[in-house]
Amino acid sequence: MTRVLHVLDHSLPLHSGYTFRTRAILRAQQATGIEVRGVTGLRHGAEGPATEEIDGLTFHRTPGAASGPAGLREWREIGALARAIEAVAAEWRPDVLHAHSPALCGLAAARAARALDLPLVYEIRAFWEDAAVGNGASREGSLRYRLTRELENRAIAAAAAVVTICQGLRCDLVARGVAPEKISVMPNGVDLTLFGAAPRRDEALARKLAIGEGPVIGFIGSFYDYEGLDDLIDAMPDLLRVHPGARLLLVGGGPMEAALKARSEASPVAHAIRFAGRVPHTEVEGYYSLCDIMAYPRKRSRLTDLVTPLKPLEAMAQGRIVAASDVGGHRELIADGVTGVLFPADDPAACAVRLAALFDAREGWDAMRQAGHAHVAAHHDWARNIRHYQDVYQGLLGPDREGRPQVAA
Template sequence: MTRVLHILDHSLPIHSGYTFRTRAILKAQQALGYEVRGVTGLRHTDDGPAAEEADGLLFHRTAGAANGPAGWREWREIALFTQAIDRVVNDWRPDLLHAHSPALCGQAAQRVARRYGIPLVYEIRAFWEDAAVGNGTGNEGSLKYRLTRKLESHVVREADAVVTICDGLRQDLVARGTPEEKITVMPNGVDLSLFGQPLERDAALARALGFEIDGQSCPVIGFIGSFYDYEGLDLLIAAMPALTARRPDARLLLVGGGPMDAALRRQADASPVANAIRFIGRVPHHEVDRYYALCDVMAYPRKRSRLTDLVTPLKPLEALAQGKLVAASDVGGHRELIENGKTGTLFAPDDATACAVALAGLLERRDLWDGYRRAGREQVETHHDWALNARRYQDVYQMLSPMTVQKGLNAAA
């Protein structure tokens, strides 16, 4: 039985888009007959044992702390991570290392792969330097940005195979000189065992939130996720006056939190339609479906940037799996997931008016809703079901299997 060790930034029991994709990959690989484990770096900040089981998956942790000025701190972090991976490899003897971005994971895994002669797959979910810009912790073109990009390119060059989550990332790597045949696209997916059975609408919860008028349900626009600036939630709030001018009963539900939370709440309080906007805050993962069930349309008004043009988000797929209507900004990452006029509605990015018009148009054409929902669900089942997509990893791993023998001989020589 093939053993695959996944090298990760962080993992369950932390809840994030990153950990949910990881869980889906590892569970699907287990179902295909692989033995899988994970090892996380210093950015897994939850307290826990050196080896921790979460949801039936085993994760090893990296001990220690990396301090000092930028650059030295990251280099020390890679060194400690390398030691942790080395210990697991020496004890468990995996057949293959599968590192997931950011590049720190790939660099640490590369050192161990070279030492033991084990094939290395490097999977990119987003470019770390662009994610830092999107999160407000970095600046495009800065020294740190350029050094991070250089490290990423180095890891890609040294890996035996590269996986990306979407075509935007693949095209960027090809433009950097990576051979096309080295790259496999593994689209973002949904575990339909978790998101495939929507809950019934909780009428008591809807009433408590003011989503009924004279006994009639209000149409609800929803966003469930992290509150980063690039998500464009300020534009969504700014769109509400124009939307309610056409649909006075429309309501906006915002579930989650993040760096923009306080600013968004201030903006909503100052809005002339503040009474139509509800903030819930963060909720336990097992309660998320209750809030999905209240929403008619899930809105994703991402702002245009390198990050949003290159990277496909996970949340719209979860919404389509839940049978929700989807309205999203017309950026590259959304265009890979949503077909305008068939599985959802796309509108001009960075434009609150365009957002309001798109949302109003969806709410006013209830006759189209069933068609959108069927097409969206079919899109997920056909192209984004992890139970099917994970089989693509088999092709990548099998391509590298002869390498396992040859590298082992070279390492022993």
């Protein structure tokens, strides 16, 4: 039986898209018979024991803290995580190291893989230099941007195999000179066992939010600038001119929350916009139940053109209608007019036109919901897709290295 040690930036019990994808991967691998554990770096940031079990998954933590000026601090982080990997490997004896971006994880795993003589898989979920630009923490072409990109290139070069979450990232890597045969694509996925019938409308929650009868456009997620929620707010006046009962429900929080609330208050249709704040993960389904259309108005950038998000897939799995901007990451997931609707990015007026047309075409909603769910089931179901990882692992281990290698005491 193959044992895989996943090297992670952070994990459960923290909640993020990163930790939810990790949980899905590890649980799906367990279901196929692969033994898995995770080890997190110094940026995990959640208090807890050195080893903890969460949702049936075992995670090891890197002890200590890194200090010093930029550059030296990251070098120390890499060293601490590499030592933690080696310590877990000495006790648990994995067959494969599977590191997940950012590059600090990849470089720490590369150092440990050399010491342990183990194959390394490096998985890129996004280019973190572009994510930093999208989050407002950096700017494209800056020294920090170039250094982060160089670290990523080194992690890629050190890995025996590279995995990305979408074709956009794969094409960018090939353009950098990475051999196409070294790269596999493991799309974002959904655990369909978590999604049954579409949730029934939570009438008590609707009354609490004074959401009315709708139609309701919803967004549930983090409020980053690249998500384009300001464009969605700006689209509301045009939309209400043709659909006066329309409401916008924004659930979540993040760096843009204060600015978005100020923009909403200044809007001539402020009465039609609701901010629900952050809600516990166990209560999210109730908010989904109120939304007729889930909207994802991402702005156009390298990040959004190259990376496919998870939220539209989760919405389709729940039988929600999806409307999204036509950035590359969305085009890779959504067939316009079939599994959802695409509208021009960075254009509130065009967004309003497409949303209004969608409200006027309710007779086609059932077919669109069914097509969206079928697309997720066929192409983004973890239970189906997870077996591609085993192909990658066995390609590295070879036919005579199935299962744990013999290690001298």
